[in-house]
Amino acid sequence: MQRFADLLDRLILTPSRNGKLRLMEDYFRAVPDPERGWAVAAITRDLDIRSVKPAMLREMTAERVDAELFALSYDYVGDLGETISLIWPGKRGANYQVSLTEVVETLNAMSRTEARGTVATWLDALDPTARWALIKLITGGLRIGVGARLVKQALANFGGKPIQDIEELWHGLAPPYTALFQWLEGKADKPENAMKAPFRPVMLAxxxxxxxxxxxxxxxxxxxxxxxxxxxxxxxxxxxxxxxxxxxxxxxxxxxxxxxxxxxxxxxxxxxxxxxxxxxxxxxxxxxxxxxxxxxxxxxxxxxxxxxxxxxxxxxxxxxxxxxxxxxxxxxxxxxxxxxxxxxxxxxxxxxxxxxxxxxxxxxxxxxxxxxxxxxxxxxxxxxxxxxxxxxxxxxxxxRQPFLIDAVLMYAQRGHGKRSSYYSDYTFGCWRQDENGTDELVPVGKAYHGFTDEELKRIDRYVRNNTIDRFGPVRSVRASKEEGLVLEIAFEGLARSKRHKSGVSMRFPRISRLRWDKPAADADRLETLEAMIPD
Known part of the structure; x- marks a missing residue:
């Protein structure tokens, strides 16, 4: 389990695509079957362990940790798996290091009742990094900035094969992909794709x-x-x-x-x-x-x-x-x-x-x-x-050129993976008149990309220094005519929506620029967005 945990930790902290590919290729070379195959299934989220659910882990933690301490920790960390991995008290003398293969094969053969005690025993013996990896593995919550196609590219590089060969085989294979690795290492013939209606890798522009x-x-x-x-x-x-x-x-x-x-x-x-x-x-x-x-x-x-x-x-x-x-x-x-x-x-x-x-x-x-x-x-x-x-x-x-508006940051939420320590998911709003004729901000969308790492750190500091209320992992920030951070938002289109308070829904919103120079009072009004909606 420790090898898998180390891989996840390094993948999260490695920003470059080529760096992530090298990490996975090295792991495939160093780790034997079937462990490496189970790792592939976990990262591509093709692994389904039904004997453990997040609610069970929360209950198990509540039996060991003060409820108020857990609530405060969860509010600060913003991620259930990371919170449990850090706050779990462990057990003196527990030193059995479970393997990734053992985790998968054991839990797949267990009921939820049986799994509860087994998982607790494992968590007692693991360090926080390995605990986090175990929790994410068994709950299917791995979000580490690695998509399924990047894993397939790493497999292709590892075996010196065209990625399209792996993509066309993929849906006819099953974890832990032993036959695939045997072929990639030159120890067996290419697996036959006996599956009808296979996927054919797409051509892009x-x-x-x-x-x-x-x-x-x-x-x-x-x-x-x-x-x-x-x-x-x-x-x-x-x-x-x-x-x-x-x-x-x-x-x-x-x-x-x-x-x-x-x-x-x-x-x-x-x-x-x-x-x-x-x-x-x-x-x-x-x-x-x-x-x-x-x-x-x-x-x-x-x-x-x-x-x-x-x-x-x-x-x-x-x-x-x-x-x-x-x-x-x-x-x-x-x-x-x-x-x-x-x-x-x-x-x-x-x-x-x-x-x-x-x-x-x-x-x-x-x-x-x-x-x-x-x-x-x-x-x-x-x-x-x-x-x-x-x-x-x-x-x-x-x-077509994207649409652009200026909106005011209203709420910020912690991100996932390497962003779990930063407020990186932003809700922004535009001005409208309320029933009393007073201008108010109404949320019009959310964005979590379009900014650099340095800009992220700067926004995170702004959120922490301008928080006026907290709702679990979400912070409400100062947003008025006199105070507020203006974000230039790019998006592909608008539609009317009954599910949103503003009555509009944005298509692919992202942050185009940070408008530190612009007063919040000068941000766009909801009427401007409504005028963009096609008849």
Whole structure:
């Protein structure tokens, strides 16, 4: 367990992507099977230990620590796992160091009642760092700035294999991935992917900068709208149907209405959107409506009826046993058009192409798209084959400029992982008149990125020095006409929302600048945001 705890600790404290990759590669070389495989499953959050829940750990801690002391500690630390790991009293003479493999295999064979005493024994013997790792492991709460794709890249580097080979195998593998490691070390053949409807790594586009324009020949490209949804891959093969996110996560359970409509043998690359059932076919609704369907394990009948999903198809990757990725985009597009026309899949339509005459025309289309559900344009070289990753010069994206407003910091909350000691999650507000005609701040959004480490430290000091109230891990800060920190917020769009006090919901808000120079009284008003909402 200590080796795994040391890996997590170093991953959290290592800011660079390459540094994290090296740490994982070194761990894979030093640690034997099946321990390294269980570590992979834990970091990618593919490990499900059902015999231990956070409430059980809280109860166990309450039996050993004064309730008021625990409450004060939790308020200061802001993370349950970290609080327990630091405050757990331990036990004199307890020195048995449990291994990662033993933790997983033991708890998976236990009931919750049996697990309670076993986990307590382990916590008694571990130091705070290893306790934290154990708690996060068994509760599935690992947030250490390492995504599943970065782990797959580390595995690819470790074995000297293309990452797309690992991505295509991934959903046919199971922890602790012994066969995968045997292949990566050259001790066995490549595992066969017997799973039907596999994920195929996606092809991505580069954002257009001014310096890129002279190198892009518009006559060589096809043009499409960039729709404001989420990129997905819909795959159906031999009766198996799966819906994948762009990173290869299986999200089928969240979209049963869509998956049930996939009565074909094909792999389609497209944009997941929500349509209005009362409007003409596939009238796209705002991204805020799509968010009602995202990150859910189960979906109610009401949600399926109110927010029906569909896919706007971009590309055809595989059809009737034929891998089409090696064909030029122009040919794949023609096959996709024929597929949509002949198969007529119920929850799919075709992303239309756009006629472009010049860069000036392209800029005009980008600034004034025909629908608010469009966030820019895509340029795809007609000769481009479909390859994983982001090949230079093949596909380009040109998104609309973000919206900008000035808002006032109202609340701050502690972050996770390496930010757990800082107030790094911010709620900000704009001015409006209350029922008495007095200006008040009303929350309009939250942001937790867009600033440097130095700026984070400066905001954290401001929060601590200007706190006026506390609500658990959240602090309320001074925010009035006379005092307050103004944040310039960039965001992609707005929608009306009944769930928010302000009545608006922001799309992808982030901090663009810190306006230390601007008086809080000069921040934007809610009316300014409301005027940005499309009719």
């Amino acid at each position: 580069h954002a257009i900068e001014e310096a890129d324009k002279p190198r892009i020949d518009l006559s060589e490209n096809a043009f499409e709208w960039k729709w404001d949804g989420i990129r997905v891959q819909a795959v159906a093969e031999g009766g198996q149907t799966r819906l994948y996110s762009r990173t290869g996560d299986d999200i089928s359970n969240a979209f049963p209405d869509l998956v049930e409509s996939m009565e074909f043998d094909a792999a389609i690359d497209g944009e997941l959107l929500v349509y209005d059932p009362a409007e003409p076919p596939f009238a796209v609704r705002p991204f805020n409506d799509l968010q009602q369907r995202l990150n859910r394990k189960t979906v109610t009948k009401a949600m399926l009826a109110d927010y029906p999903a569909f896919i706007r198809a971009y590309d055809l990757l595989w059809h009737d046993g034929q891998d089409l990725r090696g064909l030029p985009f122009e040919e794949r597009r023609a096959l996709l058009e024929r597929f949509i026309d002949t198969e007529k899949p119920a929850r799919f339509d075709l992303s239309p192409t756009v006629s472009v005459k010049s860069w000036e025309h392209l800029a005009e289309l980008r600034a004034n798209p025909p629908l608010d559900a469009i966030e820019g344009l895509m340029l795809k070289k007609r000769s481009s084959v479909y390859v994983p990753g982001r090949p230079r010069g093949e596909w380009w994206k040109w998104k």
